[in-house]
Amino acid sequence: MIHPQTPLVLHGYFRSSASYRVRIALNLKGLDYDPVEVSLIAGEQRSDAFLEQNAQGFVPMLVAGDDVIIQSMAIIDWIDRSYPEPRLIPDDPMPRAVALAQANVIACDIHPLNNLRVLKYLTKDLGLNEQTKDRWYQHWIIEGFEALEAMAGEGRYLGGDAPGIADCCLVPQMYNARRFDVPLDAYPRLVAIDAACMEVDAFQRAHPDAAKPA
Structure with a gap:
């Protein structure tokens, strides 16, 4: 389990479906996070600074302390494994x-x-x-x-x-x-x-x- 004080930063776009689903998961877990807006319309996901952290250049991207997690389904799985309650993905x-x-x-x-x-x-x-x-x-x-x-x-x-x-x-x-x-x-x-x-x-x-x- 991740330490509860680990800072979480979600890089996403407000209308991105994948970002939206991760916001839901974080909220269901009751986790605080800092949102960083990445404008897909302006192409900010292709900036050098973003690509240094996320070579695919997609949103969402979750930064948890020193760790970077990309792809919404992987992020939700990481959230569910790191903060087990309430469960989002059954164990059975x-x-x-x-x-x-x-x-x-x-x-x-x-x-x-x-x-x-x-x-x-x-x-x-x-x-x-x-x-x-x-x-x-x-x-x-x-x-x-x-x-x-x-x-x-x-x-x-x-x-x-x-x-x-x-x-x-x-x-x-x-x-x-x-x-x-x-x-x-x-x-x-x-x-x-x-x-x-x-x-x-x-x-x-x-x-x-x-x-x-x-």
């Missing part, structure tokens, strides 16, 4: 597999196809118009949500009776779906779980509107 093999499978529908199958660098490539390099780009974005959310709706259990959260790693991933993706006008009527379980999560202070404080720089 089968519940753990279920939680990670749910989370990875979003983190591995939806989000990578729809992140900002891919959308920029579609429009600037491949010449797609905004309408076609939006169709691309909506398609991959719909495909993933169809699977995730079927994978959702009967609990209040994807994580069961308490939010877990899958909920940390779901809520930012629901936010994105609404931004891009994805119809959500076909996903009543996901809508209900998202609503339950947004009643929790940890999710409210992680929302982009709360994290946006003044």
Whole structure:
């Protein structure tokens, strides 16, 4: 377990889905951290200073004392191992597999196809118009949500009776779906779980509107 006084600094972008899910995880753990805004629009993630710490040039990046952790799912796993309560990833093999499978529908199958660098490539390099780009974005959310709706259990959260790693991933993706006008009527379980999560202070404080720089 990491010493509770270890300073945590989260480098992220307020609207980044991956940064959003890490903010949720930190809040669910009740951890204090210093946020550092990295503007993806201004390209600050490609600055020399940032690349010295994070060769991939992505957000989020968590600095814990002298340690640097990148990739949101690795960061959440590190948080969960370092600060075990409340658990975000179950220890038992089968519940753990279920939680990670749910989370990875979003983190591995939806989000990578729809992140900002891919959308920029579609429009600037491949010449797609905004309408076609939006169709691309909506398609991959719909495909993933169809699977995730079927994978959702009967609990209040994807994580069961308490939010877990899958909920940390779901809520930012629901936010994105609404931004891009994805119809959500076909996903009543996901809508209900998202609503339950947004009643929790940890999710409210992680929302982009709360994290946006003044």
